[in-house]
Amino acid sequence: MAGLHAPHMAMINSNFLKLKAGYLFPEIARRVNAFTTENPDHAGEIIRCGIGDVTEPLPPSIVAAFHEGVDEQADRATFRGYGPEQGYAFLREAIVENQFAGMGIGADEVFVSDGSKCDTGNILDIFGPGNTIAITDPVYPVYVDTNVMAGNTGDADENGAYKGLLYLPCTAENQFVAEVPDARADLIYLCFPNNPTGAVATRGMLEAWVRYARENDAIILFDAAYEAFIRDPEIPHSIYEIDGARECAIEFRSFSKNGGFTGVRCAFTVVPKTVTGKAADGTRVPLHQLWNRRQSTKFNGASYPVQKAAAAVFSPQGKTEVKALIDHYMGNAALLREACLALGLKVFGGENAPYVWVGCPEGLTSWDMFDKMLNEARIVITPGSGFGSAGEGYFRISAFNSRENVEEVCRRLTALVS
Numbered sequence: 545m546a547g548l549h550a551p552h553m554a555m556i557n558s559n560f561l562k563l564k565a566g567y568l569f570p571e572i573a574r575r576v577n578a579f580t581t582e583n584p585d586h587a588g589e590i591i592r593c594g595i596g597d598v599t600e601p602l603p604p605s606i607v608a609a610f611h612e613g614v615d616e617q618a619d620r621a622t623f624r625g626y627g628p629e630q631g632y633a634f635l636r637e638a639i640v641e642n643q644f645a646g647m648g649i650g651a652d653e654v655f656v657s658d659g660s661k662c663d664t665g666n667i668l669d670i671f672g673p674g675n676t677i678a679i680t681d682p683v684y685p686v687y688v689d690t691n692v693m694a695g696n697t698g699d700a701d702e703n704g705a706y707k708g709l710l711y712l713p714c715t716a717e718n719q720f721v722a723e724v725p726d727a728r729a730d731l732i733y734l735c736f737p738n739n740p741t742g743a744v745a746t747r748g749m750l751e752a753w754v755r756y757a758r759e760n761d762a763i764i765l766f767d768a769a770y771e772a773f774i775r776d777p778e779i780p781h782s783i784y785e786i787d788g789a790r791e792c793a794i795e796f797r798s799f800s801k802n803g804g805f806t807g808v809r810c811a812f813t814v815v816p817k818t819v820t821g822k823a824a825d826g827t828r829v830p831l832h833q834l835w836n837r838r839q840s841t842k843f844n845g846a847s848y849p850v851q852k853a854a855a856a857v858f859s860p861q862g863k864t865e866v867k868a869l870i871d872h873y874m875g876n877a878a879l880l881r882e883a884c885l886a887l888g889l890k891v892f893g894g895e896n897a898p899y900v901w902v903g904c905p906e907g908l909t910s911w912d913m914f915d916k917m918l919n920e921a922r923i924v925i926t927p928g929s930g931f932g933s934a935g936e937g938y939f940r941i942s943a944f945n946s947r948e949n950v951e952e953v954c955r956r957l958t959a960l961v962s
């Protein structure tokens with residue numbers, strides 16, 4: 545009888561047990577809760593500059609388009625059921641026209657989704673086991689954890705580094721831009737402008753990465769969620785501005801940080817038909833075909849009103865409003881940078897990204913600085929070490945806030961450190 549010897553039991557994906565129990569943000573929440581419990585009179589004074597979430601409401605023309613989409617759903621004549629899994633043509637075309645003009649990207653190479661976080665994780669569905677995965681340190685934790693879940697790593701060591709991943713250290717010496725390694729990798733995660741460091745890659749640096757990818761038959765997974773914050777006209781917004789990238793790169797974009805869609809949910813992934821991977825028998829297979837199949841099978845499209853709202857980001861009025869939104873956050877970033885520089889701290893980022901990456905005052909670790917900021921200034925920042933061991937000695941301040949809060953953060957920070 546079956547089951548006599550083998551116990552009937554649902555087996556779990558044991559890779560999940562290798563995960564470092566979502567250490568960073570739960571630990572921040574734990575320390576903030578402890579503070580508010582012990583200091584109830586000061587709980588209301590806390591200013592959160594920790595999590596990278598937008599604070600300002602959706603721009604009016606985007607809200608109007610969103611409403612219009614809902615109204616269409618309320619009328620039999622304009623009602624829409626399931627849409628294309630890849631996104632509506634009106635949005636895919638608007639994306640290409642407005643963000644990839646002249647880069648050789650077709651609307652059918654754009655896959656609309658409900659978020660970049662899920663896309664950067666889901667993309668692993670189309671890659672097999674045994675790839676060497678390169679990840680920067682510090683890093684957006686999603687890239688690491690999704691590879692752990694997929695079984696692409698061994699266990700973590702005492703520093704939280706997983707066996708089997710190729711870590712690319714980002715430090716003050718390389719301006720927090722990962723250099724091309726001597727070792728070979730099959731998949732490389734790059735994020736520019738960077739979360740958490742706010743670093744951007746010059747055209748030359750991206751050219752070096754594309755060259756490396758082509759020489760090594762590797763794929764670059766390029767996360768450009770923050771491209772709208774680029775101010776320097778010399779800095780590329782897309783990896784496809786680099787010759788040859790259409791043969792080796794997938795790009796992830798999101799409406800979360802430009803349009804303020806973190807709670808609305810819309811993003812897209814560009815998979816050029818010219819990017820290929822290898823099958824077990826050595827034949828080359830276009831990744832576009834695999835991603836299309838993956839999305840058609842496991843995803844049923846982003847909601848119609850949401851895609852209408854996303855398309856409004858590219859209307860003339862939408863562009864003006866989104867620019868004002870970005871200007872607001874970048875104004876915050878400039879104030880935070882100035883305050884930190886005036887205190888003699890080492891300051892990175894904040895010029896083409898909504899994150900300011902700051903060296904802790906002499907002798908303090910990332911978590912020491914976190915505790916000091918929380919207990920003495922009632923400001924929540926993110927400890928750099930939470931993004932990887934190379935982030936030790938730094939902290940991240942998010943510019944996503946009201947101007948009033950940022951001005952208060954600058955005052956308190958100045959009083960605390962000077």
Ligand SMILES: *Cc1c(COP(=O)(O)O)cnc(C)c1O
Nearest residue numbers: 659660661684739769798800811
């Ligand atoms: C915010 C962010 C995204 C966007 O994620 P969504 O799921 O689209 O909200 C993607 N990548 C990075 C690095 C981010 O910080």
